[in-house]
Amino acid sequence: MFLTLSTTGTADVTPSDLGFLLHKHPDRVQSFELSVGRAHVFYPVVSAQRCTAAFMLEVDPIGMVREKRFGGGDFALSQYVNDRPYAASSMLAVAMGKVWNTALKGRCKVRPDLEGVSLPLEISIPALACSGDSDLVTRVFAPLGWQVTAEVPPVDPTIPQWGQSPYCDVELVGTMPLAEALSHLYVLLPVLDDAKHYWVSTDEIDKLIRNAGGWLDTHPERDLIIRRYLKHQRDLVAEAEARLAGPGGDVLLDDTVEAGAQGETGSASTAPDLALPATLAQQRAAAVIGALQEVGAHRVVDLGCGEGALIRRLLSDPSFTEVVGVDVSATVLERAERRLGLERMPDSVRARLTLRQSSATYRDVALHGYDAVVLMEVIEHVDMDRLPSLERSVFGQAHPAAVVVTTPNADYNVLYPHLAAHEMRHTDHRFEWSRAEFEQRATGVAERHGYDVALRPIGPADETHGAPTQLAIFRRSDAMATQQEVVRA
Known part of the structure; x- marks a missing residue:
């Protein structure tokens, strides 16, 4: 699965400053071993006019079955023949949350002047798992300030009777801080997927509040986002609703995988955050x-x-x-x-x-x-x-x-x-x-x-x-x- 993120910079921010914000050096290919596969970050375009960061996730369906970490479909073969290696899904969100964790928090120790700066951004997701619902893609992203282009290609252009694909080719264009854009992706990719590939527990409420607390409560699709993100578990949905309506709670951060700013290949680390109140x-x-x-x-x-x-x-x-x-x-x-x-x-x-x-x-x-x-x-x-x-x-x-x-x-x-x-x-x-x-x-x-x-x-x-x-x-x-x-x- 694949995603690209591009910027043309501003009068005060050069395009290559994207590397500082993502904490990944534009001159290096960096790789990370994750529970969902192997992630790679590289920069296909770095110039004075434009910088593009690419995020590629290699998923091994057979390895997942062997480790018994992910459920299968209605028949055994679906464990081995499926769309996991190709379609952007909740797995991509998990990987981004690990590899780009510091960027998701909006931190940039090397260049603190870049924190919170709005950038012109373009995001491309060639195959987004969304049951072919291009309208839903627009409904969840557009209220957050994105111009959305979502097209559903045919399964096979030469065989029309096969119908439309369950995936969308998505382009997002908007101007906002990078951390805000990443929070939209982190929350909404699993929402559009609506089939989280991992166990959902109360920890997911923490992640939802932490990453969407600033914009979720006023989003017109708020209820749909909460239900889908929490995999339609009513007790979790009820607790999330209560927390959004009143005082929040203490959140334990995920394990993070991040290279130092403009650094070498990343390694696993865990960073506690004691500033937040308790669930x-x-x-x-x-x-x-x-x-x-x-x-x-x-x-x-x-x-x-x-x-x-x-x-x-x-x-x-x-x-x-x-x-x-x-x-x-x-x-x-x-x-x-x-x-x-x-x-x-x-x-x-x-x-x-x-x-x-x-x-x-x-x-x-x-x-x-x-x-x-x-x-x-x-x-x-x-x-x-x-x-x-x-x-x-x-x-x-x-x-x-x-x-x-x-x-x-x-x-x-x-x-x-x-x-x-x-x-x-x-x-x-x-x-x-x-x-x-x-x-x-x-x-x-x-x-x-x-x-x-x-x-x-x-x-x-x-x-x-x-x-x-x-x-x-x-x-x-x-x-x-x-x-x-x-x-x-």
């Missing part, structure tokens, strides 16, 4: 970590751990000396291994972690005797008639010193504009409790199993409807007495 998911995880520290837990079970978002935070704190991640799905645990990077993890950290396939509703003697069990956004995925089994296995049989539970607050749902009345945030939720229902349930569990319970809100609180997430900290009564004796001693 609801991150506030939730932070609240759970705080609760575990409050009860003095060192050996923790993350029951229903999913892909390991909480586990990563637990491992980053050496006070948690043993972490057990449990999930009923072997596939999800495999994803957790990849996302946590077990093969690259230091031995001292790896020794603290165990991943285990098990069910929250069945007795597992291996989970007995831990300091704490966490059920973070888990209980609402369990059928109501299975909740007594979960209660017995966690509070009765595992019987940890503490249990930390988070779950959505159903009272808050009316504040999500795209949730219909009585609609739940996720299609897999079996129920969502109001604050009163959660308090009643939590109090009953505590009384039946010898625990004391405290309830707390998580996230921005509404005066009438409360916070979006509710948390319960259960402490075993005898454990509290022991802790108090230790403190007095």
Whole structure:
């Protein structure tokens, strides 16, 4: 897949200054190994009148199948014979986000005078995956200041009965800062593709807000962009809508691949950005970590751990000396291994972690005797008639010193504009409790199993409807007495 970006410069900016903004030297071909393939950046035109940077991504469909990172179509052959190497899609956006990460942020340390300068830009994408909808290409790019030319060629000019191609040849012309133009491409290529080739989670909300927060809320196709970018997952769409409507949240930057300004072949690096506020998911995880520290837990079970978002935070704190991640799905645990990077993890950290396939509703003697069990956004995925089994296995049989539970607050749902009345945030939720229902349930569990319970809100609180997430900290009564004796001693 291929993309070119050109400029003729301005009175104060020469065309070749594009190399400084992209942090890629015009005199060199630079290559980068990425999860989606191998990317190359080179400059076919560099003159006093015009500079063109070309971005080429080589995709290996067979390698993707071998590594089991990307899903296939409805039949096995589609894994090997497909448009991935040729059509500009979400993969191109991923690659651009890595290779041109610094440019996407609008930074130029070598030439800070270039930051935020509007340039005349021309972008060419010879084959854009968009289901042949040239009108949609215009609808999403034109409101952002682009003159759009989008043509849908025939599949084969010599065989008219084959019809039109599902791809568009796209030309964009506009004047704006380079970072702004790259943000449009980064967000809208996956939107037009509408078939993201990678797993979509709450991290995608961070990326959407970070890269489109300045223009998305006033875009006439705002709702379509959010839905498609988040792969039509209603709970993610609802959270994105809420964040756009109110205060934002803390964002973790992607791993970046960037050569130094005008530098040599790039290498992988990770750059944290601490200037941004926290997403609801991150506030939730932070609240759970705080609760575990409050009860003095060192050996923790993350029951229903999913892909390991909480586990990563637990491992980053050496006070948690043993972490057990449990999930009923072997596939999800495999994803957790990849996302946590077990093969690259230091031995001292790896020794603290165990991943285990098990069910929250069945007795597992291996989970007995831990300091704490966490059920973070888990209980609402369990059928109501299975909740007594979960209660017995966690509070009765595992019987940890503490249990930390988070779950959505159903009272808050009316504040999500795209949730219909009585609609739940996720299609897999079996129920969502109001604050009163959660308090009643939590109090009953505590009384039946010898625990004391405290309830707390998580996230921005509404005066009438409360916070979006509710948390319960259960402490075993005898454990509290022991802790108090230790403190007095």
